[in-house]
Amino acid sequence: MATGIRDRVAIVGMGCTRFGERWTDGAEDLMAEAYAEALADSGLETKDIQAAWLATANEDLHVGRSGIPLATTLRLPRIPVTRVENFCASGTEALRGAVYAVAAGACDVALALGVEKLKDTGYGGLPQRSRGALNALWWPSYTAPGSFAQLAEAYRARHGLSRVDLKRAMAHVSVKSHANGARNPKAHLRKPITEQAVLDAPMVADPLGLFDCCGVSDGAACAIVTTPEIARGLGKRGAVSVKALQLAVSNGEEMGFGRWDGSHVATARVAAARAYAEAGVADPRRELSLTEVHDCFSVTELVTMEDLGLSPEGGAVRDVLDGVFDADGALPCQIDGGLKCFGHPIGASGLRMVYELYLQLLGRAGPRQRADVRLGLTHNLGGAPHQNVCSVAIIGRLGE
Amino acid sequence: MFGITGFGVHVPRLRLDRRALLDQHGWSHPGLKALAKGQRSFADWDEDSVTMAVAAARGALNGRSVTAVTLASTSLPFADRQNAGIVAAALGLGEGVATLDATGSLRAGTSALLVALRGRTAGLVVAAESRRTKPASPQEAKYGDAAAAFTLGAGDVLAEFLGGVSLSVDFVDHYRASDAAHDYGWEDRWVRDEGWLAIVPRAARSALEEAGVAAADVAHFILPPGQPRIAATAAERLGIPPAAVRDGLDTRIGDSGAAHAPLMLAHALEQAKAGDLILAVGFGQGADALVFRATGHPWQGAGGEGGIEAALAGGRVESGYGRFAALTGSVERDEGMRAELDLQTPLTVLYRKRDMLLGLVGGRCAACGTRQFPKARVCVNPDCNAWDAQEDVRLADDPARVVTWTADHLTYCPSPPAHYGLIQFEAGGRLLAGYADVEPGDLSVGAPLRMVFRVKDHDPRRNFRRYFWKAAPVRGGGL
Structure with missing residues (x-):
């Protein structure tokens, strides 16, 4: 019987670059920058790293395939390096590889690094990725905003909301994240915005306007993980540890079977339930101190509050408008700005979320530090609501 | 009794108000004023002669199956990949169907009909047209896009085929080379006098004679509007009553080339009374003339599209030139x-x-009955997940x-x-x-x-x- 990952692995060093339009830096520069911060933080040396996982989702735009780009950039001593890709959840996937390797006893110290260099495409927004030989012959040519926009109308129909009310709640999500991003020196978008500006923005994919969409950024983030024993040996007191790390992947049921109404993300509910069980969380709304969720679009964050059991079904609009998830609310969401404003270099995002929890748990979050941070959640979603990869991680301190 | 057993049409939803052409080109082509009346249909970016043919054919088939499909058009998307084969596959007719493309002339539609009727081939004949035109050309105003389809057979005939003839005359009033996008044509007055008014009556008289009926008894005279008032003039020369001259649909659809005589025939069938005599003529390097008598047998078909009047009742009218020019490929846009x-x-x-x-075609799980797309090895129903249990379902x-x-x-x-x-x-x-x-x-x-x-x-x-x-x-x- 599996016993889970809870407190079997400690995070002893993390790094994250400034996200944004890093015109002067390539993916290699970003990887080196994130890694240097993490390595210094950990007190370890490169020779101590015994295995590594590299996360990228659009590698054709920058480093190319395989684990080799990470190994060559950091001059890793011919250790196993694996490149992973699971859409926008790739960063968490890399962490999962590293954490499982340590938990399994296969190695003592492992590295997870995610990177994306998206601003070499020549145009704004995410590029369309290849989607498979047969899929391309019948799937509509959908984009990320177009696929997540589908959530909005379905959610509205299910809960009998007016378009105006839903748009207002979505706007509040973005206004909140911009306010948070403004206080984060590593964030891509650092300008506060108003609700009216969100509502007046040009339409990208109905009903998502420009400010309902997250930034497309360059950046990298990484984590060095090890055993609790080694962490203690390094002098880490109250070290950050992984309490749960779960992944749920669509099996075609949402897209092919008649049950799903399009108003929520089915995998998120499964991944959250498994993560809460693994971490021993009974009442997430009370027990969690803060969350970093995959707010690729404002409506995604809104719906995710219900999928994670943080708002009652149909209640997210009220909770959002009541400020529950604001920086000074009961359960802040994206206190670092989130995908919306910290930015979304795809392969790095899952690790960036953990990075913020890591800082908050260690009391290192500067002006945005929350008091009494005990347990945080990251939610990393890749693909489209109708077919996706969803990971949920719960991060706390060793022994707490 | 052999004849037409069903019909269907497709008129693209997009229509151009012809005044937009005068507004756009009037500075250089003031003569367009004479053509700036009414509307023409045009295919959306995702429509072509094949898709329009499928739409019309679905109306004509009305759920029935056939073993032969002929597709007539001068604007087929493929020169070498049988277009009728795509139509047959889209219609789900199976590989036993005999398919053929008929092309090369604006009378391809009537010729295909005539060949099938003479051979008493129970099958589907569909004509579709979507021709490209040069900006500011008269063709840009005159042409329209449409499709019409007929099923032929011996039972429940809507219109009995009484006879028909085909004349082949290499009269080059216009032409379009194989690798060219646009037509090149000669002076209209010559085309009218030496072409339409010389050849059409010869074909029509011969067909009426073969059918053993008199011109004076024709109730529906079908001749595409290739020249101004040409049908009325031809009717007069033939002794066909003026009231029998059918609306050329040129002010509402435009001239849909090889599909146009078939389209007008479908329109006539929509409105004909039992016993009405129908003469349909197609013109193009010669002429075809076909004679039918309507039976009054009711036709409930036409699938989701309805007949011509239903098609014309819908639609989106463009009053500006931009969308038309972009979607018909007349201008090269920056597409990003x-x-x-x-x-x-x-x-x-x-x-x-x-x-x-x-x-x-998707799958239906024989174990649990769940219909799914695509058909898969393992059933999508989470309470079933049966392996290799799916049968085809369209x-x-x-x-x-x-x-x-x-x-x-x-x-x-x-x-x-x-x-x-x-x-x-x-x-x-x-x-x-x-x-x-x-x-x-x-x-x-x-x-x-x-x-x-x-x-x-x-x-x-x-x-x-x-x-x-x-x-x-x-x-x-x-x-």
């Missing part, structure tokens, strides 16, 4: 870098999945409803925004589909839909086009 995505089609995959892609003719939708301004689409979402078939099964023929306000969760066969993507690098099915809103009163 997203349009650069490589769209090579792996032909092996297309072939392996031809039933799925062209016929919208979803193309089933009504569906909107589950989710959006209007996407980011993705590349020749006519943005791109509408797409998840749809649910009423009898089970769902599909992530593109929406076609959408106007703002058409889509909402639960809105009714019908499936239409359309171009999915153009691959300009390789001159290929992908076809697939899309979901179109069902509107009250026409398209």
Whole structure:
């Protein structure tokens, strides 16, 4: 019987670059920058790293395939390096590889690094990725905003909301994240915005306007993980540890079977339930101190509050408008700005979320530090609501 | 008794108000004023002669099957890949169907009909046309896009075939070379006097004689509007009563080339009374003349599209030139870098999945009854998951409803925004589909839909086009 990952692995060093339009830096520069911060933080040396996982989702735009780009950039001593890709959840996937390797006893110290260099495409927004030989012959040519926009109308129909009310709640999500991003020196978008500006923005994919969409950024983030024993040996007191790390992947049921109404993300509910069980969380709304969720679009964050059991079904609009998830609310969401404003270099995002929890748990979050941070959640979603990869991680301190 | 047993038409939803042409080109071509009346139809970016033929054919078949399909057109998308074969596959007629493209002349539609009727071939004859025209040319104003289809057979005949003739005369009033996009033509007055008014009466008289009927008894005279008032003049010379001259549909659709005489014939069948005599003439390097007598047998078909009057009742009228020029390829637009995505089609995959892609064939699980798309090795029902238990089920003719939708301004689409979402078939099964023929306000969760066969993507690098099915809103009163 599996016993889970809870407190079997400690995070002893993390790094994250400034996200944004890093015109002067390539993916290699970003990887080196994130890694240097993490390595210094950990007190370890490169020779101590015994295995590594590299996360990228659009590698054709920058480093190319395989684990080799990470190994060559950091001059890793011919250790196993694996490149992973699971859409926008790739960063968490890399962490999962590293954490499982340590938990399994296969190695003592492992590295997870995610990177994306998206601003070499020549145009704004995410590029369309290849989607498979047969899929391309019948799937509509959908984009990320177009696929997540589908959530909005379905959610509205299910809960009998007016378009105006839903748009207002979505706007509040973005206004909140911009306010948070403004206080984060590593964030891509650092300008506060108003609700009216969100509502007046040009339409990208109905009903998502420009400010309902997250930034497309360059950046990298990484984590060095090890055993609790080694962490203690390094002098880490109250070290950050992984309490749960779960992944749920669509099996075609949402897209092919008649049950799903399009108003929520089915995998998120499964991944959250498994993560809460693994971490021993009974009442997430009370027990969690803060969350970093995959707010690729404002409506995604809104719906995710219900999928994670943080708002009652149909209640997210009220909770959002009541400020529950604001920086000074009961359960802040994206206190670092989130995908919306910290930015979304795809392969790095899952690790960036953990990075913020890591800082908050260690009391290192500067002006945005929350008091009494005990347990945080990251939610990393890749693909489209109708077919996706969803990971949920719960991060706390060793022994707490 | 052998004749026409069913008919269907398709007129693209998009119409151009011809005043837009005068507004656009009047500075250099003031003569367009004479043509700046009424509307012409034009194909959307995802329609072509093949997709329009499928739409018309579905109306004519009305759920029946046939063993022969002839597709007539001078604007077929493929010169070497049988276009009728794509139509037959989209219609789900199976590989036993005999298919043929008829092309090379504006009378290809009537010629295909005549050959099938003379040979008493029970099958489908469909004509479709979507011709490109040069900006500011008279053709840009005169032409229109449309399709018409007929099923032929011996039982439940709507119009009995009484006789017909075909004259072949290499009269080159206009031509279009194989590799050319546009027509080149000679002076109208010569075309009228030496062409239409010389050749049409010869063919018509001969056909009436073969059918053993008198010109004075013709109740519906069909001649495409290739020249101004040509049908009325020809009728006068033939002794056909003026009241029998059919509306050329030129002010509402335009001249749809090889499809036009068939389109007018479908219109006549829509309105004919029992016993009405119908004379249909197609002109183009000679002429075909066909004589029918309407039986009064009721026709309940025409599928989701209705007849011509229903088709004409719907539609979106463009009063500006921009959309027409862009969608018909008359101007080269800046389409942005997203349009650069490589769209090579792996032909092996297309072939392996031809039933799925062209016929919208999914699977029905024999173990639990769940309908699903695509058909898969393992049933999608989480309470079943049976292996290798699925039989084919065609979803193309089933009504569906909107589950989710959006209007996407980011993705590349020749006519943005791109509408797409998840749809649910009423009898089970769902599909992530593109929406076609959408106007703002058409889509909402639960809105009714019908499936239409359309171009999915153009691959300009390789001159290929992908076809697939899309979901179109069902509107009250026409398209």
